[in-house]
Amino acid sequence: MESKTNFRRKGRATIIDVGRVAGVSDATVSRALNKPDTVSEATRQRIDAAIIETGYVPNPVAKAMVSGRTYTVGALVPTLDHAIFSKFLNALEAELSTNGYGLVVAVTKGDPLREVEKAKKLLSMGVEGLIVSGLSHNEELVAQARRSTIPLVATSYFQPDSHIPAVGYDNETAAVLAAEHLIALGHEKIAVVHGPIRDNDRTRSRVRALKALPQPVTFFYHESSLDYAGGREAVENLPPEVTAILCLSDVLAMGALFKLQDLGVKVPDQLSVMGFDNMAASEFTSPTLTTIKLPITEMGTRTARAICEHLNTGTPIESEELQSTVVVRQSTASPSR
Amino acid sequence: MESKTNFRRKGRATIIDVGRVAGVSDATVSRALNKPDTVSEATRQRIDAAIIETGYVPNPVAKAMVSGRTYTVGALVPTLDHAIFSKFLNALEAELSTNGYGLVVAVTKGDPLREVEKAKKLLSMGVEGLIVSGLSHNEELVAQARRSTIPLVATSYFQPDSHIPAVGYDNETAAVLAAEHLIALGHEKIAVVHGPIRDNDRTRSRVRALKALPQPVTFFYHESSLDYAGGREAVENLPPEVTAILCLSDVLAMGALFKLQDLGVKVPDQLSVMGFDNMAASEFTSPTLTTIKLPITEMGTRTARAICEHLNTGTPIESEELQSTVVVRQSTASPSR
DNA sequence: CTGTTAGCGCGTTCAG
DNA sequence: CTGAACGCGCTAACAG
Numbered sequence: 001m002e003s004k005t006n007f008r009r010k011g012r013a014t015i016i017d018v019g020r021v022a023g024v025s026d027a028t029v030s031r032a033l034n035k036p037d038t039v040s041e042a043t044r045q046r047i048d049a050a051i052i053e054t055g056y057v058p059n060p061v062a063k064a065m066v067s068g069r070t071y072t073v074g075a076l077v078p079t080l081d082h083a084i085f086s087k088f089l090n091a092l093e094a095e096l097s098t099n100g101y102g103l104v105v106a107v108t109k110g111d112p113l114r115e116v117e118k119a120k121k122l123l124s125m126g127v128e129g130l131i132v133s134g135l136s137h138n139e140e141l142v143a144q145a146r147r148s149t150i151p152l153v154a155t156s157y158f159q160p161d162s163h164i165p166a167v168g169y170d171n172e173t174a175a176v177l178a179a180e181h182l183i184a185l186g187h188e189k190i191a192v193v194h195g196p197i198r199d200n201d202r203t204r205s206r207v208r209a210l211k212a213l214p215q216p217v218t219f220f221y222h223e224s225s226l227d228y229a230g231g232r233e234a235v236e237n238l239p240p241e242v243t244a245i246l247c248l249s250d251v252l253a254m255g256a257l258f259k260l261q262d263l264g265v266k267v268p269d270q271l272s273v274m275g276f277d278n279m280a281a282s283e284f285t286s287p288t289l290t291t292i293k294l295p296i297t298e299m300g301t302r303t304a305r306a307i308c309e310h311l312n313t314g315t316p317i318e319s320e321e322l323q324s325t326v327v328v329r330q331s332t333a334s335p336s337r
Numbered sequence: 338m339e340s341k342t343n344f345r346r347k348g349r350a351t352i353i354d355v356g357r358v359a360g361v362s363d364a365t366v367s368r369a370l371n372k373p374d375t376v377s378e379a380t381r382q383r384i385d386a387a388i389i390e391t392g393y394v395p396n397p398v399a400k401a402m403v404s405g406r407t408y409t410v411g412a413l414v415p416t417l418d419h420a421i422f423s424k425f426l427n428a429l430e431a432e433l434s435t436n437g438y439g440l441v442v443a444v445t446k447g448d449p450l451r452e453v454e455k456a457k458k459l460l461s462m463g464v465e466g467l468i469v470s471g472l473s474h475n476e477e478l479v480a481q482a483r484r485s486t487i488p489l490v491a492t493s494y495f496q497p498d499s500h501i502p503a504v505g506y507d508n509e510t511a512a513v514l515a516a517e518h519l520i521a522l523g524h525e526k527i528a529v530v531h532g533p534i535r536d537n538d539r540t541r542s543r544v545r546a547l548k549a550l551p552q553p554v555t556f557f558y559h560e561s562s563l564d565y566a567g568g569r570e571a572v573e574n575l576p577p578e579v580t581a582i583l584c585l586s587d588v589l590a591m592g593a594l595f596k597l598q599d600l601g602v603k604v605p606d607q608l609s610v611m612g613f614d615n616m617a618a619s620e621f622t623s624p625t626l627t628t629i630k631l632p633i634t635e636m637g638t639r640t641a642r643a644i645c646e647h648l649n650t651g652t653p654i655e656s657e658e659l660q661s662t663v664v665v666r667q668s669t670a671s672p673s674r
Numbered sequence: 675c676t677g678t679t680a681g682c683g684c685g686t687t688c689a690g
Numbered sequence: 691c692t693g694a695a696c697g698c699g700c701t702a703a704c705a706g
Contacts (some may be wrong), residue, residue: 061682404682
């Protein structure tokens with residue numbers, strides 16, 4: 001090897017080079033770039049010329065070095081390949097962007113260890129803020145963030161007593177909302193289909209809330225994989241006395257719906273199906289899907305706004321509770337018996 | 338204001354501080370951190386102690402400054418809120434991550450101006466590589482990248498004569514593949530439903546390929562919005578003589594399928610429906626959806642690998658063509674008439 | 675094994 | 691209006 005200096009960054013021009021060909025000092029070039037009106041028209045033009053001649057392009061790292069700012073925030077999500085997170089990130093990015101911040105994403109695959117690892121990576125990349133999904137009280141992660149003095153905000157999960165600020169909805173309330181809709185319709189035996197409980201605090205608290213509900217109704221819990229196949233499979237194992245299926249995710253609900261169509265079971269005439277999320281598709285299935293609308297987009301926007309404001313002005317980040325609502329569509333009705 | 342120095346980065350400890358309390362020089366601290374075995378056991382321990390005492394955490398920007406590396410790459414996508422892009426990014430991130438790189442994403446909303454703007458932003462954040470979706474030959478973007486000497490790679494769209502390296506599939510071939518499947522089944526009047534042509538070179542070339550096909554079959558083109566509603570709407574405006582619908586996106590196909598279910602039209606008995614993408618759901622709808630499987634995940638992996646390799650070793654990035662395949666499922670059959 | 679000396683590229687005083 | 695000098699935090703030489 002020629003030298004340890006990596007092969008990239010071969011002689012990129014610096015302001016010094018520009019200054020040299022323009023016949024001025026680097027300081028003047030810097031000024032011409034940042035406060036053009038403090039430089040004489042003449043030299044400014046020579047500098048402009050020199051810039052294109054040298055092909056100068058500012059070094060962002062050096063800039064960050066002196067300003068102490070990188071204008072990037074990092075987000076940790078379980079996966080990108082799921083509508084709910086990508087929708088969230090989409091809104092997040094939009095708002096960050098309008099505030100001049102960039103978004104770095106890292107995928108945890110729901111693994112706490114990986115989460116810490118990725119968080120470190122993000123911090124070592126210089127993010128000024130960290131967004132995590134759920135209240136994964138991972139000690140080390142929180143410690144890391146605190147030591148780096150960078151703000152940490154949790155999403156998807158609002159809880160008043162959280163020790164880190166959270167922008168999200170109350171999963172328990174949302175679950176109860178869903179159950180109440182079905183109960184109001186007269187259902188008393190309801191199958192509850194949910195994804196893996198482990199490592200998913202959101203699912204966990206939804207189930208917990210349901211279990212805490214007063215007695216008139218009976219829930220039959222079924223855990224399956226969090227995908228369409230899981231929804232289909234749940235239908236195959238349905239307790240016969242059930243008159244409604246509450247899926248704790250639209251993906252599950254759609255999987256269930258599809259399976260029921262295969263079986264020729266009429267929804268909602270013979271069985272009601274309810275989802276959770278309000279994914280784009282749920283408005284268009286046949287029948288259209290009654291579901292819980294989670295404030296995902298708003299969550300992205302609000303999270304970004306809170307972080308940016310904090311970064312810009314020092315305003316502390318405060319937890320915000322966003323509301324979920326029931327969206328009544330065609331897939332639920334009163335039980336027929 | 339107290340001082341121009343922003344309120345953040347208040348006295349974060351530096352290696353100098355650590356050195357001071359440990360009674361050594363900053364260089365030694367640096368060594369203890371990076372090449373522990375070149376430092377005596379004793380001082381290393383004092384340094385470790387000093388580190389936790391001072392709460393020192395390394396400044397990534399300074400590190401990047403001297404190494405000249407940021408280990409981040411940027412990706413420009415039209416939106417995050419669409420399965421195909423998030424699936425791509427998911428794979429991309431995974432592979433980048435295993436190679437020690439981070440991913441910065443920026444959303445263009447399909448707007449070329451915004452794309453340039455975002456590209457600039459990414460460059461000004463210090464990304465070492467740029468990934469764009471489609472062969473958006475935006476002059477300025479390409480020029481920007483070239484000047485910054487950072488590699489640019491296009492995805493989703495393979496074309497041998499591209500002037501920037503592309504990792505993707507051939508949209509024309511894929512479209513022909515789809516048509517051939519339907520033709521082989523005996524369809525001669527086929528509705529082609531696609532999203533907006535404008536600003537989407539992928540859709541454009543799919544349509545172009547279809548139009549170039551020899552005559553035995555007749556295509557009826559219908560442009561609609563690229564969402565479930567668009568698919569439903571397309572069905573409402575279906576030419577009566579058509580025996581199959583080829584949707585240039587699974588979202589459209591599912592929208593169409595749902596509408597047909599509403600109308601009580603049997604698929605594939607009365608009408609065949611074919612999609613394009615192979616989204617997760619298409620394997621589970623009722624009937625399951627025949628579609629074109631696009632190599633999205635592989636595209637993410639390969640793109641990441643190519644970029645990392647280039648960044649690490651200087652290997653030039655070469656275009657790669659990935660193959661699409663027909664996935665035959667239940668939604669297509671020979672026409673009944 | 676450890677300290678000293680140089681920068682990395684840029685912004686920002688402070689003098690001219 | 692412009693230049694010289696310094697510092698951001700860290701790593702890489704080179705001495706000792």
